[in-house]
Amino acid sequence: MGNRFVRVRFAPIKTLPAAPASPRGSASTTESLARFAHAESQQIASRKHNRSRKGCRDCRQRKVKCDEEFPVCRRCQQRGSLCQSEPPAHGWHLELPWIFAHASSDPSAPISNADSNLLQWWFDNTCHIMVLNPLINPLSYPILEHLAASPALLHTVQSISAAHQKYFDSRVITCFYQRSLALKLIHQELSSKQTPPIVLFLTIFMLGISSSWVDDSFQDFGKEHLLGAHAILDQILSDHENWEDPNVKTITGYYLFWDMAVSLLSESDELPVIDTPEVQGIVDKMENFFHPIGGYSVKIFYMLSILGRYFRTVLDKGQRDLLLELEWEDSLTNWVPRNEDPYLFNLCDAFRRKGLILLNQVKFLSPVPGFDVEEYVTKEIQDHARYAVRELLSVPVTEHCVTIQAIPLTLAASELTAEDANERAETLTRLKAIFSSCRVRTVLYAMSLLEQLWHLHDSGTRITYHELMLRKKWKLSLV
């Protein structure tokens, strides 16, 4: 076979990733949206798939024919119900028996003891729930060589796979059994120092992000793992030569995505310091690096991590630093995302606007008389919110990158007013589709939080999304 490690069957590919090294353009957002509308009209369903002939759950229960459109079938779209179906097969398909045959030549390799069902599900489905484009996914078959090196990683992957199969139902015993094995093994690997740091990082990262996926009480966003992952990243970044390594850039992006998503969920001094010279140093080198989760947004993730901590400090202690706020506002306002791919542009821009919304919400948390004019601040927030929601909703739901929209979409939509009834409804529809893709239940809880928040806002109560979440004692992570 052409590939030494794994045999891959290719299907015709309709969409190819944007060339990471294209020059930076300067078209305005409006132009980009116009290009978008054009692209949408010409769009070929990029998530075309082999029909399973089973249909989604809702259609099966109603005994009606399902068109199996992914992530939401047409009937579920019309009914407004949650669409639960087998995910589509992606462009390539791993032939797992071949992997096992290959791996078993070394009986001591951990992969020889793998659970083929769970591993197959990982490569076919689970590994794609957090990626912009399934064709550029380090958690897909590139992870195989790491699975062969780290039993902890193998059991982590199997644990997440088992939970994903069952919509992260917390009663899935296989998931917790695999998870407990992974936790035991990661401690051994950490002390034996045999496993490469990047593989240790990946294991801890995946154990950490999945903490919130399998926790029904929404208290656990994987804080201990976050601290562990940060310590490993710190160690890797302390050698400046590593800053050029694409694998190190990739794990830095993973870390910042996760950190950004949870930076408001803990008191700020409980989280690791993020704006170290090392993190800043590698982030500066990532401007033109295409990241599988963030595209070109890693710098914005970094800024949102800093801002999240600041928001939380203001919320808890009421202290603000007006000069710093002006500086951040300035750099967020003037930051232009790369625009060769309109869908990625919109995602990036929505994250940027999320930062501006947070900065303006801070003005309500602890207003400075004469400085923060309520009317002006409200208008700023609503303008950014409407724009970001429109940008995100204009990406066709069949685009894979929609799975990364939950974080900016939820915050922006939380500031929509009663006048934006259509956008509110479409946001809920979009979040249902995201749930159909990723199956992570925090998305459903975020939807319920949004509905409660809109009700409060409409009856005249001014409260932010994160304040309401904390009041409910939830720590909802949308990674």
Ligand SMILES: [Zn+2]
């Ligand atoms: Zn259906």
Ligand SMILES: [Zn+2]
């Ligand atoms: Zn359906």
